[in-house]
Amino acid sequence: MIEAYLRADGRKGIRNVVAVAYLVECAHHVARRIVDKVDHPDVQLIGFPGCFPNAYAAKIMRAIATHPNVGGMVIVSLGCESFDREGLREAVLASGRPAELLVIQQEGGTRATIDAGVAAVERVRAAAEAPRVEMGIDELIVGTICGGSDGTSGITANPAVGRAFDRLVAEGATCLFEETGELVGCEGVMADRAVTPELAREIVACVEKAENYYRVMGFGSFAPGNAEGGLTTLEEKSMGAYSKSGASPISGIVKPGDLPPQGGLYLLDVVPDGEPRFGFPNISDNAEIVELIACGAHLTLFTTGRGSVVGSAIAPVIKICANPETARRLKDDMDVNAGRILEGEATLEEVGDEIYRRVLEIAAGRRTVSEELGHQEFILTYKAFDPIGPDCLPLSARTAA
Amino acid sequence: MSGPKLILLDPRDNVLVCTAPIAAGEALPIDGAVVAAPEDVAVGHKVARVDLADGEKVLKYGAPIGSMKAAAAKGAWIHMHNMKSDYIPTHDRKTASQSSTA
Numbered sequence: 001m002i003e004a005y006l007r008a009d010g011r012k013g014i015r016n017v018v019a020v021a022y023l024v025e026c027a028h029h030v031a032r033r034i035v036d037k038v039d040h041p042d043v044q045l046i047g048f049p050g051c052f053p054n055a056y057a058a059k060i061m062r063a064i065a066t067h068p069n070v071g072g073m074v075i076v077s078l079g080c081e082s083f084d085r086e087g088l089r090e091a092v093l094a095s096g097r098p099a100e101l102l103v104i105q106q107e108g109g110t111r112a113t114i115d116a117g118v119a120a121v122e123r124v125r126a127a128a129e130a131p132r133v134e135m136g137i138d139e140l141i142v143g144t145i146c147g148g149s150d151g152t153s154g155i156t157a158n159p160a161v162g163r164a165f166d167r168l169v170a171e172g173a174t175c176l177f178e179e180t181g182e183l184v185g186c187e188g189v190m191a192d193r194a195v196t197p198e199l200a201r202e203i204v205a206c207v208e209k210a211e212n213y214y215r216v217m218g219f220g221s222f223a224p225g226n227a228e229g230g231l232t233t234l235e236e237k238s239m240g241a242y243s244k245s246g247a248s249p250i251s252g253i254v255k256p257g258d259l260p261p262q263g264g265l266y267l268l269d270v271v272p273d274g275e276p277r278f279g280f281p282n283i284s285d286n287a288e289i290v291e292l293i294a295c296g297a298h299l300t301l302f303t304t305g306r307g308s309v310v311g312s313a314i315a316p317v318i319k320i321c322a323n324p325e326t327a328r329r330l331k332d333d334m335d336v337n338a339g340r341i342l343e344g345e346a347t348l349e350e351v352g353d354e355i356y357r358r359v360l361e362i363a364a365g366r367r368t369v370s371e372e373l374g375h376q377e378f379i380l381t382y383k384a385f386d387p388i389g390p391d392c393l394p395l396s397a398r399t400a401a
Numbered sequence: 402m403s404g405p406k407l408i409l410l411d412p413r414d415n416v417l418v419c420t421a422p423i424a425a426g427e428a429l430p431i432d433g434a435v436v437a438a439p440e441d442v443a444v445g446h447k448v449a450r451v452d453l454a455d456g457e458k459v460l461k462y463g464a465p466i467g468s469m470k471a472a473a474a475k476g477a478w479i480h481m482h483n484m485k486s487d488y489i490p491t492h493d494r495k496t497a498s499q500s501s502t503a
Contacts (some may be wrong), residue, residue, distance in 0.1 A: 121491035151444070151446055153445075155408070182498035184489070185464070185488060211488060211489070220490075222489075224493050227493060230419070232447070232459075232466070232480050232485075232486075232491065233485065233486035233488070234486050234488050235465070236467060236491050239461065239464055240462075321478060323444060342444070
């Protein structure tokens with residue numbers, strides 16, 4: 001049974017984390033020192049490095065501050081940056097959560113703010129209470145991402161996650177898959193799974209947008225390690241990545257910070273709208289994990305062939321290793337070894353079932369390996385998005401809206 | 402049938418995927434015939450299931466994943482030296498560091 005934290009807005013969380021957020025790189029060191037001094041697994045450092053305003057960053061920060069796994073927030077501002085610190089604090093308070101704001105220039109500098117911040121975190125932690133209630137599978141939001149992919153990812157871990165996704169979707173959960181830049185070449189097969197012809201057109205359009213964006217950037221979403229692991233082309237990587245989505249119908253498209261309106265399988269469109277600017281859409285896997293969390297993901301299924309080690313305190317990351325050699329070399333960093341499929345020790349169905357069961361265990365409070373190791377990677381950069389169009393939503397959600 | 406170290410993902414494919422390290426000279430059973438591996442192949446990498454011509458589409462998962470840019474014989478390792486993307490060119494650490502200006 002999942003014993004969840006019931007928030008004032010009715011959403012349910014599987015963790016009760018206090019987020020400490022810096023609002024510009026200049027406040028990063030102070031915020032990090034506060035988190036280091038508190039040294040608690042349920043206190044996570046997050047932040048935005050830019051001094052100039054960005055609506056996307058503000059939206060993501062608010063979405064994370066009011067994520068059901070978050071119980072309260074301490075905000076650390078330098079003082080002169082653009083970020084609307086009062087607006088963020090008010091949004092957190094309005095959600096029924098405790099929030100404290102520290103402005104370094106008013107607090108008296110580095111030492112004074114660190115001391116005040118440690119005390120603020122303790123107060124917010126004590127106040128970050130929520131009634132414990134039962135939570136069903138149909139209330140879970142689960143994201144998936146692949147990182148450090150190789151030639152085994154598309155054969156073992158990714159299709160195994162697809163099996164787990166199919167089972168979760170069938171039981172009413174909300175599942176999110178993403179990185180349209182790594183779905184280049186799959187737009188046709190993906191569109192065939194859309195619940196409406198309008199959505200099918202939107203899916204093709206958002207993959208074309210991604211292809212154009214990456215073309216302007218000069219590189220595809222492909223790292224040298226992908227090639228060392230046997231992947232030769234972006235479309236080959238895409239075909240393997242795509243299998244994480246399973247075989248359920250695709251109910252809709254969401255953009256970073258949007259909450260899926262109801263259960264089902266959704267594509268997260270992570271590539272900005274308009275003329276390419278601000279650089280690469282997702283500068284590393286962590287940016288995608290942050291966006292999945294901002295869409296309400298309670299936890300994330302992370303498949304890896306080469307071996308990624310990242311994680312999050314806010315929304316646990318379950319590491320599923322595709323490659324049996326990597327699973328042996330990085331065994332302390334992996335939750336599930338899907339490489340057993342390649343060595344004939346387990347079937348795709350068995351590993352899919354294991355992932356499904358692990359999702360429920362982690363939701364019920366068991367710690368992931370990356371949580372135990374204290375991983376808290378977080379990155380938020382500049383982006384620009386238009387709101388999703390009506391064709392991106394399931395029909396029933398459209399008429400209700 | 403493919404040997405235990407090579408798997409066929411889809412009957413339409415013209416490449417196989419290596420599931421355990423292959424050493425140069427090793428006998429590779431491919432579709433009933435036996436070919437000597439011309440080079441080492443690492444786990445996750447691809448091997449030609451048939452003779453592949455320059456320009457030919459490479460099929461994996463039953464779908465095109467790029468084109469040959471050189472011919473390769475059955476049993477050969479298929480990777481960036483003889484194959485390319487039909488979408489966005491693949492970069493390595495060298496090309497990536499050389500093209501810093503757009």
